[in-house]
Amino acid sequence: xxxxxxxxxxxxxxxxxxxxxxxxxxxxxxxxxxxxxxxxxxxxxxxxxxxxxxxxxxxxxxxxxxxxxxxxxxxxxxxxxxxxxxxxxxxxxxxxxxxxxxxxxxxxxxxxxxxxxxxxxxxxxxxxxxxxxxxxxxxxxxxxxxxxxxxxxxxxxxxxxxxxxxxxxxxxxxxxxxxxxxxxxxxxxxxxxxxxxxxxxxxxxxxxxxxxxxxxxxxxxxxxxxxxxxxxxxxxxxxxxxxxxxxxxxxxxxxxxxxxxxxxxxxxxxxxxxxxxxxxxxxxxxxxxxxxxxxxxxxx
Numbered sequence: 001x002x003x004x005x006x007x008x009x010x011x012x013x014x015x016x017x018x019x020x021x022x023x024x025x026x027x028x029x030x031x032x033x034x035x036x037x038x039x040x041x042x043x044x045x046x047x048x049x050x051x052x053x054x055x056x057x058x059x060x061x062x063x064x065x066x067x068x069x070x071x072x073x074x075x076x077x078x079x080x081x082x083x084x085x086x087x088x089x090x091x092x093x094x095x096x097x098x099x100x101x102x103x104x105x106x107x108x109x110x111x112x113x114x115x116x117x118x119x120x121x122x123x124x125x126x127x128x129x130x131x132x133x134x135x136x137x138x139x140x141x142x143x144x145x146x147x148x149x150x151x152x153x154x155x156x157x158x159x160x161x162x163x164x165x166x167x168x169x170x171x172x173x174x175x176x177x178x179x180x181x182x183x184x185x186x187x188x189x190x191x192x193x194x195x196x197x198x199x200x201x202x203x204x205x206x207x208x209x210x211x212x213x214x215x216x217x218x219x220x221x222x223x224x225x226x227x228x229x230x231x232x233x234x235x236x237x238x239x240x241x242x243x244x245x246x247x248x249x250x251x252x253x254x255x256x257x258x259x260x261x262x263x264x265x266x267x268x269x270x271x272x273x274x275x276x277x278x279x280x281x282x283x284x285x286x287x288x289x290x291x292x293x294x295x296x297x298x299x300x
Contacts, residue, residue: 043211043284050281061097066090066249070162074267084269086259092270096277099251100287103236106245106252107169110232113171113227118178123217125179126186127209148173152235156244163246170235171254174228181224185217192216221294229287237278253278 053060053298069089077084127138143151146169155169187194190213198208199230233253240254241244248255261272 029109037291041285045285046280046284047288050100050284053097054104055101057098057101061091061094063091063094065094065098066095074263074270076267077269077273084267086270087263087267092256092273094179095251095256096253096274099253099256099274102246102250103233103240106163106185106236107229107232108172109167110170110174110236111225111229113168114174114178114228114232117172118175119182119215119218119221121175122179122182122184123186123209123214126183126217127213132150133183136179137298141175143173144180146173146264149235149238152239153244157192161244161247163250163252166236166239166245170232170239173235174232175220177228178221178224182217182221185220186213189213189216205269206236223289225290226292228287230282230289233278233282233285 006274037155039224049060067090069085070080072085072089075081075085075089081091084092086095106204125133151173152166152169155172157167158167159165162222163262165178195208195212236245237252237254237257240252241258243255243258245252245255246258257271257276257278260272260274263270
């Protein structure tokens with residue numbers, strides 16, 4: 001009777017609550033993952049700041065970005081003006097923050113166009129196959145043979161200037177990459193056992209496409225969309241720099257760099273601050289896309 005009441009000295013200790021709690025394990029793993037990657041934490045903070053600035057620019061820059069104060073022309077960065085002022089006395093910090101909305105709006109539109117159009121082309125080519133695959137892939141090969149910036153410039157010449165047209169042009173120029181990745185993933189998923197089993201039991205093709213093929217093929221394409229987001233920021237800013245974006249005084253990032261290039265000798269911050277903002281955003285997006293592209297799965 002005493003043997004039943006008293007535990008044995010060599011009896012295994014009961015499992016702790018944390019070891020049997022998957023959410024706690026997930027939080028602990030996430031904490032270790034982020035502690036080992038301080039650059040990733042900084043990148044996430046930069047992206048969060050950029051997104052909040054795009055949605056609520058007045059939260060960080062309540063002033064009017066187009067308000068000119070002639071007596072404050074070409075002031076260097078300081079406590080009153082974090083990014084300095086331009087040649088008209090406008091606060092560069094306010095212009096950069098308020099320009100985030102315009103730049104990200106064009107970037108999101110470009111990535112959405114590339115993701116939807118390229119994804120549909122790749123999905124159709126990989127799932128149907130045959131002559132449909134041949135025709136669509138030859139079109140994709142033609143698009144890939146043209147440098148993206150030249151293709152975007154040609155489309156802008158046909159569509160006209162403006163932020164929306166720039167976004168569409170950049171998105172169409174990136175369609176080929178999404179189509180090829182989606183086609184490769186569709187071909188891989190189409191040959192799996194569960195898709196063949198669904199086809200053998202008489203599942204309709206659209207049900208198999210929507211329930212099995214598309215969800216399992218979309219992962220790498222979404223990672224590509226995150227990576228393409230940084231490249232789209234560069235493309236949109238480059239076209240705005242050339243004067244194809246929103247007309248002045250709209251404070252797009254590319255147009256701000258273009259305005260400041262004429263004052264590099266006397267007011268370097270007019271060009272450097274918007275350029276550093278573009279660089280920080282692109283590097284942060286690329287760092288996050290690297291973390292999404294298998295880095296989390298390899299960290300065990």
